[in-house]
Amino acid sequence: MKKKVLIVQPIHESGMKVFDDRFEVKVAPDPSVETVKREIKGVEGVVVRTAPFTREIIAAADSLKVIARHGVGVDNIDVLAATERGILVVNTPDANAVSVAEHTITAIGALAKRLLSMDLATRRGEWEVRNEYKAVDLDGKVLGLVGLGRIGTMVAKKAAAAFNMRVIAYDPYVRPETAAENNITLYSDLDRIFQEADIVSLHTPLTPETRGLVNEERLALMKASAFLINFSRGGVVDEDALYKALKNGLIAGAALDVFEEEPPPHNHPLFELDNVLLSPHSAALTKECVVRMATGAAQGVVDVLTGKRPQYVVNPEVLQEK
Secondary structure, three states: OOEEEEEOOOOOHHHHOOOOOOEEEEEOOOOOHHHHHHHOOOOOEEEEOOOOEOHHHHHHOOOOOEEEEOOOOOOOEOHHHHHHOOOEEEOOOOOOHHHHHHHHHHHHHHHHOOHHHHHHHHHOOOHHHHHOOOOOOOOOOEEEEEOOOHHHHHHHHHHHHHHOOEEEEEOOOOOHHHHHHOOEEEEOOHHHHHHHOOEEEEOOOOOOOOOOOEOHHHHHHOOOOOEEEEOOOHHHEOHHHHHHHHHOOOOOEEEEOOOOOOOOOOOOHHHHOOOEEEOOOOOOOOHHHHHHHHHHHHHHHHHHHOOOOOOOEOOOHHHHHO
16 A cells, blocks of 8 residues: 655655655645645645644644655744654754855845845936935844854854854854854843844744744834844734834844745835835745755655654654654
8 A cells, every 4th residue: 555645735856856756746726725625635745835833734734744844943843742642743954054045145135235225226217316325234243143053143143254244143042152163152131132233133943932022012122223034923023113213214124034924914004114024934945955855854754654764854853742
C-alpha cells in the first residue's frame, strides 16, 4: 500500500519529485479548513504552507503521522493538538534564512536612501526632490534586532559587512557570549533596543508573548529618524499604532512583509502612506528559496514515513514518547 500524502497548497515541482513511487500524493482543491478536513482521511503525511492547519483538521485525521511546514514559523499549525495526538511537526528553518536576510538588508537600504519616493518623484518630473536631503547614510548607524536566530544573526553579519553598522540585539534565549562571537551586543532590556537603534528589525516567532510586542508605547521610545522593519509575523506589530506613528512623524519609516490579516484589506490605512515599504509576505519567495523549502518539507515527510529521524522537529517530545 502506498503512503498517502496531502499537499495543502501547491509547492514547487522539485518538492513533488522527492516523493517516489512509495507515495500517493495529492494536492488539495483549496486550502480551506472544510476542504482539508475532507481530504485528510487516510492521509499519513501533510505539507502545509501558510494555510491554517487547525485542531479541527487534526481531529478529523485518522492516519496522520507528520505535518511538514513549508517554511519556518508554525503559528498556522496547532502544534499542541498535533503533539497530543502523537503527530510530528517538522519544518525547514535553514531554507529561508539567506532570502529573508537579503530582503531585510535590501529594505533597510531602500528606506535609508528613499528609493521608492525618489523613483516616483523622478517619474513625475519632480527633479528638485533631490534637494530635500532626506536620504541618510547607514555607515556607523545602530541596527537593533529583536530575535537572534538564524535570520537575525545573518542580518547582523550582512549589515556590519555592507554598511559598517553596529548591531545590538534582544533575545532571551541567546547567551551574551554567543552574540559577542558575532560582534553583537546583547541587551536584556527590550526597550533599550527601541530607544537606541536607528533601525529596529524584527525576527521573532509569533507567540502569546510576542503578539503586539511593538505597540504604541514602544514606538514612542524610537527616534524620530528611526525605521522599523517587520519580516517576522504580522501579529508582532500593532498596525494601528504603527500607522499613527508613521503618519504623525514619530518614526521616519517602516518596511513590512507581513500583516495581521493576510492578504490585508484593499483599504488598509498603511497603503495611503509614502513612508512605508510593503511586500506581500514574499521575503522568502525567491527562486532558490522555494526550491529549498519544498524539498526540505517533502523530505521531512518522507523521512518520518520511512522510519528515519527528520532533520528538524518542532515537537521532539513526540519522538521521546515513541
